[in-house]
Amino acid sequence: MANQLDLYDNTSLELSRQVTKAYSTSFYTASKLFAPPVREAIWAVYGFVRLADEIVDTFDHIDQEAQLDRFSADFAEAMQQGLSLNPLLHAFQRTVKAYNIPDAYIQAFLDSMRLDLHKKDYTSEEETAAYIYGSADVVGLMCLTIFCHGDSALFEQLEAPARRLGSAFQKVNFLRDLKTDSLDLGRTYFSAVVGKSLDVNLKKQLEADIRQDFAAASQGVACLPRSSRLAVKVAFEYYKTLLVAIERTSPEQLLNERIRVSNLRKTVILLRCYLFHLLKRT
Numbered sequence: 001m002a003n004q005l006d007l008y009d010n011t012s013l014e015l016s017r018q019v020t021k022a023y024s025t026s027f028y029t030a031s032k033l034f035a036p037p038v039r040e041a042i043w044a045v046y047g048f049v050r051l052a053d054e055i056v057d058t059f060d061h062i063d064q065e066a067q068l069d070r071f072s073a074d075f076a077e078a079m080q081q082g083l084s085l086n087p088l089l090h091a092f093q094r095t096v097k098a099y100n101i102p103d104a105y106i107q108a109f110l111d112s113m114r115l116d117l118h119k120k121d122y123t124s125e126e127e128t129a130a131y132i133y134g135s136a137d138v139v140g141l142m143c144l145t146i147f148c149h150g151d152s153a154l155f156e157q158l159e160a161p162a163r164r165l166g167s168a169f170q171k172v173n174f175l176r177d178l179k180t181d182s183l184d185l186g187r188t189y190f191s192a193v194v195g196k197s198l199d200v201n202l203k204k205q206l207e208a209d210i211r212q213d214f215a216a217a218s219q220g221v222a223c224l225p226r227s228s229r230l231a232v233k234v235a236f237e238y239y240k241t242l243l244v245a246i247e248r249t250s251p252e253q254l255l256n257e258r259i260r261v262s263n264l265r266k267t268v269i270l271l272r273c274y275l276f277h278l279l280k281r282t
Helices: 002-023 025-031 036-057 064-081 087-099 103-118 125-148 152-176 178-184 200-222 226-247 263-279
Strands: none
Touching: 002 025, 002 036, 002 087, 025 036, 025 226, 025 263, 036 064, 036 087, 036 103, 036 125, 036 226, 064 087, 064 103, 087 125, 103 125, 125 152, 125 226, 152 178, 152 200, 152 226, 200 226, 226 263
């Protein structure tokens, strides 16, 4: 019986890995730089977050609110039973318990997903900040909980930088996905853009704000445990490079195409970070 349960645990984790690889090759490549236990936990978090995101962004041919409610209830039951027939939820609940990830983070994330079902415009900085906290910051805090693995002093030291990094990543996503969010989904996350067109000056203001988030996050990245530092550094540099590409793109282009970083550039980032990691062995 125990062997069969282990098989299901491992199969569930393998599905989380496959979902990570299928939905984000860049993130998957970076995730392989984590130490093995950390890597597996991060795949489980990604599988959970990705499935919830797909419910609210992609599955528009069904009752999305009912599906999200069912997803949330299934997760609660998985936490209670220690088992889910949804392999992604099963892998995630095991990770939550193994690393003591606070339920408040998970519920804040699900609350932001529910906002995506109904709310289209974020008309104040407070509304935008609240959405970013639930959709991105808490995901970063889930990951930080895994990275620190019980070291509460280190977690407290890195909590604020982790939140700023999550915010930076999400705001870059907002600019990168402006076409899809605005034209396809009808959402405007930046309160400064609601009711206006994105002009050059407004775009520069948003970019400057993101750069402040990156600057605040950078020292936190440097202080991460070695088991997670390289992977996070690669993601950090990738997103900064994506921001540079966005800065070089006109507002009109952002509304017509999704800006990307070339595979060659991603490889250069990875190699540069890896070599620096080898040289700095502490």
